Amino acid sequence: MKRVVAAFSLLGLALAQEAHRVAITHPVSSFNRETNFLLIWVLVFSVLIFGVVAGALAYVTWKFRAKPGQQGEPPQVHGNDRLEVIWTVIPLLIVFVLFGLTARSLIQVNQLPAGALKVEVTGYQFWWDFNYPELGFRNSNELILPAGVPVVLEVTSKDVIHSFWVPGLAGKRDAIPGQKTLLSFTPEKPGNYYGFCAELCGASHARMLFRVLVVPKEAFDRFVAEAKAPPPVADVRGRQVFQQNCAACHGVARSVPPAVTGPELGLLGNRTSLGAGIVDYTPENMKAWIKDPAAMKPGVKMPGFPQLSEEDLNALVRYLDGLKVEGFDFKALPKF
Numbered sequence: 059m060k061r062v063v064a065a066f067s068l069l070g071l072a073l074a075q076e077a078h079r080v081a082i083t084h085p086v087s088s089f090n091r092e093t094n095f096l097l098i099w100v101l102v103f104s105v106l107i108f109g110v111v112a113g114a115l116a117y118v119t120w121k122f123r124a125k126p127g128q129q130g131e132p133p134q135v136h137g138n139d140r141l142e143v144i145w146t147v148i149p150l151l152i153v154f155v156l157f158g159l160t161a162r163s164l165i166q167v168n169q170l171p172a173g174a175l176k177v178e179v180t181g182y183q184f185w186w187d188f189n190y191p192e193l194g195f196r197n198s199n200e201l202i203l204p205a206g207v208p209v210v211l212e213v214t215s216k217d218v219i220h221s222f223w224v225p226g227l228a229g230k231r232d233a234i235p236g237q238k239t240l241l242s243f244t245p246e247k248p249g250n251y252y253g254f255c256a257e258l259c260g261a262s263h264a265r266m267l268f269r270v271l272v273v274p275k276e277a278f279d280r281f282v283a284e285a286k287a288p289p290p291v292a293d294v295r296g297r298q299v300f301q302q303n304c305a306a307c308h309g310v311a312r313s314v315p316p317a318v319t320g321p322e323l324g325l326l327g328n329r330t331s332l333g334a335g336i337v338d339y340t341p342e343n344m345k346a347w348i349k350d351p352a353a354m355k356p357g358v359k360m361p362g363f364p365q366l367s368e369e370d371l372n373a374l375v376r377y378l379d380g381l382k383v384e385g386f387d388f389k390a391l392p393k394f
C-alpha cells in the first residue's frame with residue numbers, strides 16, 4: 059500500500075514538473091480553434107448516429123422479443139419505402155454538412171498570409187533545426203517565435219520522413235527529404251509549447267521532441283538582434299575543449315547555413331531543454347549527455363566523450379552555458 063502511495067506521489071510530482079498541457083482540445087491558436095471546431099462537429103454527429111442506431115436496435119430487440127406462448131416465427135416484414143428513403147437521405151445530408159465544414163476549415167488553415175516570418179524547419183534523426191533565412195538567425199530544437207506574427211514554416215528532412223507536430227499550435231506536417239511542405243499559423247499566447255516528431259523514424263523516434271517558445275514581439279526582435287553579436291567566451295579552456303572535440307559537428311555562430319551534422323549550440327545557454335527536448339536544461343544533464351548520449355537516446359548520431367577529464371568537462375559545460383543572449387529567461391514561460 060505504501061509503495062502504491064509512493065508511486066502515485068512520484069507520478070504526481072512528475073506531472074507537476076512536466077506541466078505541458080498537450081491536447082488539441084485546449085486551442086490557443088486560430089489554427090487549433092479551427093481543428094477543434096471541426097472535431098466537435100464530427101463528434102456531435104458521431105454521437106447522434108450512434109445514439110439513433112443503438113437506440114433503434116435496442117428498441118426493436120425489446121419490442122419484437124418472443125412473447126410467452128408464441129408459436130413458430132412471428133410475421134415476416136419485407137421492405138419499407140418511407141424508412142429506406144429516410145435512412146438514405148439523412149446520412150447523405152450529414153455527409154454534405156461535414157464535407158462543407160471540412161472544406162471551410164481546410165481553406166481557413168491553409169492560407170499563407172503575406173508578410174509572414176519564414177522559418178526553414180529541417181528534421182534529422184533525431185533532432186530539429188530551425189533556420190530564419192531572412193533574419194540571418196538559427197537555432198536548433200527550440201523554435202523561437204514572436205507572438206501575434208504569422209509564420210510560414212518550410213518543413214523538410216535531411217534523412218528519413220519525419221513529421222512536425224505542435225499540438226498546442228497547429229496540425230502535423232510531414233518532413234520529407236527533397237521536398238518542402240508548408241505550414242502556416244499565428245501563435246497568439248507567449249508560452250513554451252511541446253512538440254513531437256509524429257512519424258516513426260528510427261530507434262529514438264519517441265525521443266525526437268522539440269519546443270516552440272512564443273515570446274512577445276519586442277522580446278523576439280531584441281533577442282534576434284543581440285544574437286548577432288559574436289558568442290561570448292565564458293571559459294577559455296572550455297572553448298579549447300569544444301574546438302578540439304565538438305566543432306567538427308556543432309556550430310556556435312547562430313547564423314551559418316543549416317548544419318549537416320549536429321544541432322546549433324550558439325544559444326545553448328538560453329535553452330529550456332536538452333537532447334531535442336528530452337530532458338530539462340541543467341549542467342548535470344549536459345554532462346551526462348556529453349559523456350554518453352546513447353544512454354539517453356539509443357541510436358543517437360553523436361559519439362560519447364567518456365575520456366574527457368572531470369575538469370575539462372566542467373570547463374566545457376561552463377563555456378556552453380555561456381553561449382547565450384543575456385537577460386532572457388525562457389524557463390519562466392507558461393507551458394502548453
Ligand code: HEC
Binds near residue numbers: 306319322323331347
Ligand atoms: C559526430 C558529430 C558530433 C560530435 C563530434 C559531437 N556532437 Fe554533439 N550532437 C551531434 C548530433 C547529431 C546531435 C543531435 C543528437 C540528437 O538529439 O539526436 C548532438 C547533440 C548535442 C547536444 C544537444 C543539443 C540540443 O540541441 O539539445 C549537445 C549539448 C551536444 N551535442 C554537445 C556536444 C559536445 C559538447 C561535443 C564535444 C565534446 C559534441 N557534442 C560532439 C553530433 C556530434
Ligand SMILES: [Cu+2]
Binds near residue numbers: 219220221256257
Ligand atoms: Cu522523426
